[in-house]
Amino acid sequence: GVFGLLRDGGIGERAAVGGAVVVEVPDDADPALAAGLGIAGLAGWLPFAWRAPLHGGETVLVLGATGSVGLVAVQAARLLGAARVVAVGRDEERLEKAAALGADATVQLGAADDLVAAFRDSSGGEGPTYVFDALWGEPLAAAVHAAAPGATVVNLGQSAGPTAELASGAVRGKNLNIHGHFAFGVPAEVFAEHYPRLVRHALAGEIQLE
Numbered sequence: 657g658v659f660g661l662l663r664d665g666g667i668g669e670r671a672a673v674g675g676a677v678v679v680e681v682p683d684d685a686d687p688a689l690a691a692g693l694g695i696a697g698l699a700g701w702l703p704f705a706w707r708a709p710l711h712g713g714e715t716v717l718v719l720g721a722t723g724s725v726g727l728v729a730v731q732a733a734r735l736l737g738a739a740r741v742v743a744v745g746r747d748e749e750r751l752e753k754a755a756a757l758g759a760d761a762t763v764q765l766g767a768a769d770d771l772v773a774a775f776r777d778s779s780g781g782e783g784p785t786y787v788f789d790a791l792w793g794e795p796l797a798a799a800v801h802a803a804a805p806g807a808t809v810v811n812l813g814q815s816a817g818p819t820a821e822l823a824s825g826a827v828r829g830k831n832l833n834i835h836g837h838f839a840f841g842v843p844a845e846v847f848a849e850h851y852p853r854l855v856r857h858a859l860a861g862e863i864q865l866e
Contacts, residue, residue: 679847679848679851679852680852681852681855682852682855682856682859684859685855685858685859689855689858689865690855692724692865693851693854693855693858693863693865694851695839696723696724696725696728696865697728697854697858697863697865698839698842698847698850698851698854699725699728699812699839700724700725700726700727700728700729700730700731700732701728701729701732701850701854701863702837702842702846702850703729703788703810703812703835703837704716704729704732704733704736704738704786704788705732705736705850705853706842706846706850707810707835707837708786708808708810708833708835709736710733710736710737710738710786711737712737712738712739713737713738713739714733714737714738714739714740714785714786715738715739715740715742715779715780715782715783715784715785715786715804716733716738716740716741716742716784716785716786716787716788717742717744717775717778717779717784717786717787717788717799717802718730718733718741718742718743718744718754718759718788718790719744719787719788719789719790719791719795719796719799719816720744720745720788720789720790720791720813720815720816721743721744721745721750721751721754721759721762722743722745722746722747722750722751722753722754723745723750723790723815724865724866725790725812725813726743726745726754726788726790727750727753727754727757727864727865727866728863728865729788729790730743730754730757730758730759731757731758731862731863731864732863733786733788734758735857735862735863738786740760740761740779740780741758741759741760742759742760742761742762742763742775742778742779742784743755743759743761743762743763744762744763744764744765744775744791744795745762745764745765746764746765746766748764751764757864761778761779762778763775763778765795771794771795771798771802772798772801772802773802775798775799775802776802779802779804782804783802783803783804783807784799784802784803784804784807785803785804785806785807785808786807786808786809786810787799787800787803787807787808787809787810788810788812789809789810789811789812789813790812790813790815791813791814791815791816791817792811792813792814792815792816792817792818792819792820793814793815793816793817793818793819793820794816794817794820795816796809796811796816796820796822797820797821797822797823800822800823800826800827800832801823801826803826803830803832804830805830805831806830806831806832806833807830807832807833808832808833808835809832809833809834809835810835810836810837811834811835811836811837812836812837812838812839
């Protein structure tokens with residue numbers, strides 16, 4: 657079973673892993689950093705690198721950019737070829753952090769009168785072509801309205817609410833691609849490929865994780 661989900665022992669100092677995937681961590685990686693990258697790090701990385709890969713030149717809207725996962729997502733999007741990255745969140749100080757880590761623009765939830773317009777304007781006027789969504793709820797509903805034709809949406813969380821009213825006309829009229837991403841649904845071989853890659857980026861100073 658999966659530690660922390662189907663069996664206990666996920667925070668033990670030692671554990672018998674049995675047939676679970678084992679991936680060697682680069683020798684010079686700090687253990688705390690390596691652990692964080694395996695959780696929040698991969699959550700911010702895999703949507704762009706594996707679930708719905710960036711091809712380069714995208715305008716990425718990161719919903720929930722002020723959390724640890726979202727801050728990694730801002731950096732990952734830039735590193736993997738996004739042309740423009742917009743960070744969205746409630747905490748003004750954390751939005752400034754997102755900007756320092758590479759976001760081209762920020763949108764503060766609760767401060768914008770018209771979220772759809774704010775998302776579209778901050779994305780350069782055409783709307784985002786890729787939405788990284790850790791929030792769901794009202795922000796995602798607004799992002800769907802703001803999205804450019806053919807945009808990709810990847811959802812991996814529901815911090816703003818478990819349900820969202822998505823306009824069918826916007827989804828089908830713009831031929832949107834909506835994907836779900838679940839950490840425990842990542843195949844072992846994908847984890848084995850991307851985890852060391854992410855750690856190496858962090859060791860090179862290309863990804864920061866608090």
